[in-house]
Amino acid sequence: MIQSVDQAGFDESALVAAAQQGGVEAFTSLVNRYERRIFRLARHITQSTEDAEDVLQETFLKAYEHLEDFQGNSRFYTWLVRIAVNQALMKLRKRKGDATVSLDEPIDTGEETVTREVAVWDPNPELIYSREEMREILQNAIDSLPPAFRAVFALRDIEGLSTEETAAMLNLTIPAVKSRLLRARLRLREKLTRVFKRKGDEFFGYM
Amino acid sequence: MSSLVTCKDFLQELNAYLDDEATPELRRELQAHLDECPNCWVVCDTTKKTIQVYKGADPAPLPAGVHQRLLAALERKAASRQAGK
Numbered sequence: 001m002i003q004s005v006d007q008a009g010f011d012e013s014a015l016v017a018a019a020q021q022g023g024v025e026a027f028t029s030l031v032n033r034y035e036r037r038i039f040r041l042a043r044h045i046t047q048s049t050e051d052a053e054d055v056l057q058e059t060f061l062k063a064y065e066h067l068e069d070f071q072g073n074s075r076f077y078t079w080l081v082r083i084a085v086n087q088a089l090m091k092l093r094k095r096k097g098d099a100t101v102s103l104d105e106p107i108d109t110g111e112e113t114v115t116r117e118v119a120v121w122d123p124n125p126e127l128i129y130s131r132e133e134m135r136e137i138l139q140n141a142i143d144s145l146p147p148a149f150r151a152v153f154a155l156r157d158i159e160g161l162s163t164e165e166t167a168a169m170l171n172l173t174i175p176a177v178k179s180r181l182l183r184a185r186l187r188l189r190e191k192l193t194r195v196f197k198r199k200g201d202e203f204f205g206y207m
Numbered sequence: 208m209s210s211l212v213t214c215k216d217f218l219q220e221l222n223a224y225l226d227d228e229a230t231p232e233l234r235r236e237l238q239a240h241l242d243e244c245p246n247c248w249v250v251c252d253t254t255k256k257t258i259q260v261y262k263g264a265d266p267a268p269l270p271a272g273v274h275q276r277l278l279a280a281l282e283r284k285a286a287s288r289q290a291g292k
Binding site: 024027028031035036037039040049053056057060061064065118119120121125126131132134135138153157158160178181182185186188189192193196 | 218219221222225246249250252253254256257258260261262263264265266267268269270273274276277278280281284285
């Protein structure tokens with residue numbers, strides 16, 4: 001069993017065990033703990049608030065139904081993420097006429113001009129923008145990425161999963177995860193630089 | 208002596224540098240390039256900050272009604288399980 005007491009001393013395994021014994025309250029505590037993160041992840045992958053709500057419900061309903069299958073070999077949250085990613089990818093694939101659905105489409109390895117905007121940022125964008133404004137800026141930037149980039153970035157950099165876990169969940173090879181993560185990071189950097197660059201630094205460049 | 212790493216090489220290896228996955232030798236070469244290339248230094252620095260702002264952002268509160276509808280769906284599921292026992 002993986003140690004699941006987090007920094008706040010919260011013992012998740014006890015809660016999961018109680019939920020597995022049929023404790024509805026314990027399961028509701030797990031819902032309260034993770035619903036916002038699962039919703040955000042689903043929103044990042046599907047780009048749709050409606051779809052994200054469906055994914056959120058399907059994820060917790062499935063988790064509830066299959067709770068006894070959770071063996072404690074991973075963190076409970078990682079197990080939830082795996083369910084959510086499956087549900088979110090199914091949503092994406094169901095969208096007819098969406099030509100950009102495949103996460104595994106070949107990527108152009110040619111010269112990519114993702115570093116056009118090279119400027120130093122304001123030291124603390126968090127102090128300039130409100131929490132809501134920041135969320136909107138970050139959301140808009142992610143929304144501008146292709147699906148495979150969004151999913152890889154969300155799992156690796158926001159959820160903190162390993163390259164291997166991300167590859168397994170998205171059914172991608174490890175090199176594919178790595179190259180998508182690099183492109184996602186550089187594209188987001190480019191987008192955010194347009195918002196966060198220190199005023200007066202426009203001369204600083206082009207590469 | 209200037210490093211042999213070009214800007215293009217540096218960008219290709221940016222993740223290895225940021226995620227601390229570069230071998231010591233590669234890391235030295237990347238560092239040498241960074242020390243003499245202000246553009247790559249800025250790209251590296253702002254990419255690091257990009258990751259930090261995403262990591263540091265709390266998830267937004269759920270839109271109105273989403274939590275209640277989720278709990279209602281779970282209650283229905285729990286009830287149908289009870290009924291099926």
